[in-house]
Amino acid sequence: MVTDHRKLPRRRGEELSAAIFRATLDELADVGYAGLTMERVAERAKASKASLYRRWPTRIELVMDAVYHLLPAPLSVPDTGTLRGDALAGLRRTAELLTGPAGEALRGLLGEALGDESRAARFRENSQRAGRRMMEEVTRRAVERGEIDPAAVTPLRLDAGQALLRQHFLFAGPSIPDELVVRIVDEVIVPLFGSR
Numbered sequence: 001m002v003t004d005h006r007k008l009p010r011r012r013g014e015e016l017s018a019a020i021f022r023a024t025l026d027e028l029a030d031v032g033y034a035g036l037t038m039e040r041v042a043e044r045a046k047a048s049k050a051s052l053y054r055r056w057p058t059r060i061e062l063v064m065d066a067v068y069h070l071l072p073a074p075l076s077v078p079d080t081g082t083l084r085g086d087a088l089a090g091l092r093r094t095a096e097l098l099t100g101p102a103g104e105a106l107r108g109l110l111g112e113a114l115g116d117e118s119r120a121a122r123f124r125e126n127s128q129r130a131g132r133r134m135m136e137e138v139t140r141r142a143v144e145r146g147e148i149d150p151a152a153v154t155p156l157r158l159d160a161g162q163a164l165l166r167q168h169f170l171f172a173g174p175s176i177p178d179e180l181v182v183r184i185v186d187e188v189i190v191p192l193f194g195s196r
Helices: 013-035 038-045 049-055 059-070 083-098 101-113 117-144 155-172 178-193
Strands: none
Touching (some): 038 049, 083 155, 117 155
């Protein structure tokens, strides 16, 4: 039985957006990006299609906002006391995100976003920004502990671990084994930053 959204209490602003974002991720988990429709998201969120289309004219914009809005705060990596431990925690969190609904969305978004330069630029910026912020926090702690030299912290080095995870995710499949995360940290991140 479908509930008529017009008979429900009216939601606005953040409350409505949060319900739509949650419905979007739930739809992604159930049917994948290819099967996601604005109509089903509206039905699931108990909102009108018009309220979706007013905010997000296309599904790609809706999915991008849903994924980036609901991602956890980038600085919530636990402080384990070592560069290696912090990097493992951060990359494991990224791997968990990529293997869930957010990863399914990112995989679908790539196909649509790459045909439009402005969307592709936004996609690149958003996907890179969260990973870089996480690694900035991890390396800041390592510098403060005297584990690494501040000169070792460069943009390319900050991006290396996340880039390898995305590479695996896109070309080897949606599963990211923990052994891969450990190898990236031990063979790439720790040597790149010259951990003492």
